[in-house]
Amino acid sequence: MFDESVEFIILDLLQMGKEKPIVVDTFMEPAYLREIVNPNRVVYMFAEDDLIRAEYLDRDHLRGMEGLFPSLSDPQRARDETLNTVVRASNHYLQQAEQYQLKWFMRTSQSNKDQMLLEVEKHFGF
Secondary structure, three states: OHHHHHHHHHHHHHHOOOOOOOOOOOOOOHHHHHHHHHHHHHHHEEOOOHHHHHHHHOHHHHHOOHHHHHHHHHHHHHHHHHHHHHHHHHHHHHHHHHHHHEEEEOOOOOOOOHHHHHHHHHHHHO
C-alpha cells in the first residue's frame, strides 16, 4: 500500500506547502525522500535509545500496549523486544539520514520541547 499511495499523498502535501509549511510526521526512508523533495525541506527527529525505552510506550496512541504485555507468556521479554525493535528502527533511520546528508536532531534527556522546536524552525527558516 505504501508504494501505491504515498507518492500521491506527498505530492499533494508538497503542492499545499507552497503557501505555508506542512509538517509530516512519519517514518520514511531517507533515500526515498531525497528523490522527491529538496533535502532542505526534510528534517528527522530522533531520541536517544534510553529515552525511547523509557518514554516510547507513554505516547498517547500507544497507551493500550502496556495492558497487552501482562497477558503474554513472558511479558517483560515482549516489552523489551518491542522497545528494542523501535530502537533498531530509529537507529536505522538515523544512519540513513546521515548517509543521505539530511538534517536531523537528537532529543536527549537534557533537551526540551521548546529547544527542539526552535531548532526545527531555524532549519526551515520560520
